[in-house]
Amino acid sequence: MRGYGSTLGLYQHGQGFLYRTPLSLKAVASLACAVAVVTWRSPSTTAITLTVTLCALLIGAHLSPLRILRMLAPAAPMLAILALYQGLAQGWLRAFTVVGGITACLLAARAVTLTTPMQSLLDGVVRLVRPFRVVGADPERFALALSIMLRSIPYLAGLFMDVREAARARGLERNARVAVTPLVIGAVAYAHRTGEALAARGLGEHDGDRDRGMDPHDPGA
């Protein structure tokens, strides 16, 4: 197995008011940015969201402009092609509206993951599920599924690389079926092993009264 865990660490320790802002506020702001850009598509909306996001990153997270540009690097080819297409086909103002809006949303989302530790993000999304308990959702099992998923990604990504390497060694790297079948079979077997291990420890079973009184976010405390 190889180390793919590092690809999942997005949080970077730093200073600034964004680090002290509660997660719920940051998440709502980031979502509002996406909704605004898609709903009111105009140059002024784009200019406002882009300015606000850039200011938040510059002042709120003490980022240098260079680091902001580097954050956009993975999406840069897509943004460049889209800008060129829109500019030539529908005018440069339109290109700014569309591409600037997408950029603002990407940066706003990145601002949340940059300034919130992974564990807080996970706790936040589990807290979000809690109201749905009324319709049968189970936040504890959801959190369990999420953490099993996270710890399976490095295992499966490593398995995928190993299986591809084995196929290449046999000169079969162009045969996708040979390269992927062991990965999928391995994933199902891994899931069965994990399921049995959970059952053996009594985790993930349905006992409604287990989490009563164990909630650390109990408002009464």
Added chain:
Amino acid sequence: MQPTEKTVAGPAGSSLPSSRKRWDTTDLSLVAVFAALIAALAIVPGIPVGPLGVPITLQTLGVMLAGVVLGPARGTAAVLLYLVAGLIGLPVFSGFSGGFGVLAGPSAGYLVAFPLAALVAGLIAVVIIRRATRFRASLLFLACLAASLLTIHPLGVAGLMVNAGLPLRDAILIDAAYLPGDVLKNILAALLAVSVHRAFPRLLSRRA
């Protein structure tokens, strides 16, 4: 390993007022591991990037596999779990890192379509696995093809029109560039599903 069939198939449902069938821990971890499988297929560098940067990766292969291997309920749950993980900011989407930002990106329509695709493919796959004894791979391929033509491509085109501001004709042209790759991935998904169901025969048939 004891078959769980006897306890599930019996009239034991009376202990719970809810009509919903409870998932055991194996179901739970199958959902979680398949969500991870989609992520692993999406983040490991795959086939070079197509036009407009909506990348051609094995991500949709994972989505189809979740449907045809796990069936409609668990398959859709796996894809939803994957989307939730991506939307809260884990870098599990192909291309760029994840977060709410992708909802404004040109590939948003494809992401929204994924759970529906797993649902449609899963619904058809359950019938095929339980009824058909021959031509399973071809039938499963048709199931995947139906799912991608009914959900992924229409919603993908809609996403390109809304988010990238493209006119309908251009959006369809760009979307069409992904069709050949999609057909290949659907063939692959069908072949893989046949192998998986041969190795783990109780994955879909045990609730019959």
